[in-house]
Amino acid sequence: MxxxxxxxxxxxxxxxxxxxxxxxxxxxxxxxxxxxxxxxxxxxxxxxxxxxxxxxxxxxxxxxxxxxxxxxxxxxxxxxxxxxxxxxxxxxxxxxxxxxxxxxxxxxxxxxxxxxxxxxxxxxxxxxxxxxxxxxxxxxxxxxxxxxxIEPLAVAVHACRRASVELGSSVLICGAGPIGLLCLLTAKAMGATNILVTDIKENRLKTAKNIGAHHTLLVDDSDPKILAKKIKDVMGCMPPITLECSGTQSAITTGIYATRSSGVIMLVGVGSPQVTLPLVHAGMREIDIRGVYRYIQCYPAAIAMIANGLIDxxxxxxxxxxxxxxxxxxxxxxxxxxxxxxxxxxxx
The missing domain is CATH 3.90.180.10 (Medium-chain alcohol dehydrogenases, catalytic domain)
Structure with a gap:
């Protein structure tokens, strides 16, 4: 054979x-x-x-x-x-x-x-x-x-679990590609009630809005601190959880500035092997920067989410x-x- x-x-x-x-x-x-x-x-x-x-x-x-x-x-x-x-x-x-x-x-x-x-x-x-x-x-x-x-959805489940997304969470998602949109669906299914999704493409933000994002923001080459201020204004707060799904240096930097002190930024997207980041700023605000690689016993939950109509x-x-x-x-x-x-x- x-x-x-x-x-x-x-x-x-x-x-x-x-x-x-x-x-x-x-x-x-x-x-x-x-x-x-x-x-x-x-x-x-x-x-x-x-x-x-x-x-x-x-x-x-x-x-x-x-x-x-x-x-x-x-x-x-x-x-x-x-x-x-x-x-x-x-x-x-x-x-x-x-x-x-x-x-x-x-x-x-x-x-x-x-x-x-x-x-x-x-x-x-x-x-x-x-x-x-x-x-x-x-x-x-x-x-x-x-x-x-199910495989990429399991990545989103693992990311949201490591970030401790729960009922009432405010979550910033940087990047509306496949994994960013799956993180959106997962975070909402896990109880997040204030989700903002950013991207450089309007059509992807439209998809994010259609599948449940509470807010979207089209980003450009603006200073990351300026974008962080816009995020705070749109969400009404500095989110305690950021799921960075683009892998780009600019988005990670924006996420660090946008995340609330003592919050967590999850590195879900995979980009360049080396990036330059404001680590001192993150350290002085006690922002945890955590990595995400694949998943740990997340398949049963991912399958159940689809089978039970929690996500589409x-x-x-x-x-x-x-x-x-x-x-x-x-x-x-x-x-x-x-x-x-x-x-x-x-x-x-």
Whole structure:
């Protein structure tokens, strides 16, 4: 049995290849991939050769947001059977290091989104082998496309949990891209009642408003202190929580100036490896700057939020492509043309 999937051989050099599917290990499941969503980290990997400060060497598979159908199970798998619809928590922590044992398996050195070509290609493939313990059944009322958005939604859940978003929270969200909009939906579902979303694109702010933002603010090249003052005026307060989802130096700086003393700014977006920030200002106001990487046991909550109607992710899917159109999908998402927010590729 063979598998077909794009392989990254160099910057912007994706080639469709076919390779044999390796034998399953005892706890593996073979998944026929249905839908794959493109993420900013996929774009960074393909066109920059890195994700944040992590440089990845080709050949590499691509894609990590997916849903699919179990087609075969290893002999030790008890909780799945062929025909089960699933979403997968990509990566594979070692489960033996101090971080894994301590419950921070998301930070394990082996838990990479994009695995080298071999046993695990990217999820953008006809088939994918994964550990059954990191697969989750999809309820009947959760579509394949929604199932593919569980992965980035889990990032938003993890970010909001680490920021202690709760009933009545005021939250500033910098960046109305896919992860910023998912953070908006998650924060609102967790009880935030005063959410402002900023972005440099009016069409994305319109989407933010349509899905529940209480306020939006179009930002420009103004001084971050001036923008922070505008944020305070619009929200009626300095927010105690900022979710920075753009990864840009200017937005992080604005977030530091806008966040209330003793508040927290979460670095959700991934941008340049090095940025210059007003750290002394943050330190003297006791603003906590925290990182977010992936998620920790957030998939059940993310699935339940969609299944129970707490959030609606469907408006975020703006473009759809066939498997054979993967290059077109990457190029369009890379350029940002046509107002793309979430591009979905069908592998059926």
């Amino acid at each position: 063979e598998n077909t999937f794009p392989v990254l051989h160099g910057l912007a050099d994706l080639r469709l290849e076919t390779h044999p599917i390796p034998p399953l290990k005892p706890n593996d499941v073979l998944i026929r991939i249905s839908k794959v969503g493109l993420c900013g980290s996929d774009i960074s990997l393909v066109y920059k050769g890195r994700v944040g400060d992590s440089v990845r060497k080709p050949p590499l598979g691509v894609g990590h947001e997916c849903s699919g159908v179990v087609t075969k199970c290893g002999p030790a798998v008890k909780n799945f059977k062929p025909g089960d619809r699933v979403t997968i928590e990509t990566g594979g922590p070692c489960r033996t290091c101090d971080l894994c044992i301590g419950g921070r398996y998301n930070l394990c050195d082996q838990a990479s989104f994009h695995s080298p070509l071999g046993r695990y290609p990217g999820c953008l493939a006809r088939y994918y082998i994964h550990d059954a313990d990191l697969c989750f059944k999809l309820p009947d009322n959760v579509s394949d496309e929604e199932g593919a958005i 992710v469907k408006p975020l899917i703006t473009h759809r492509f066939k498997f054979e159109e993967f290059q077109k999908a990457f190029d369009m998402f890379h350029t940002g043309e046509d107002g793309a927010i979430k591009c979905m590729i069908s592998c059926d």
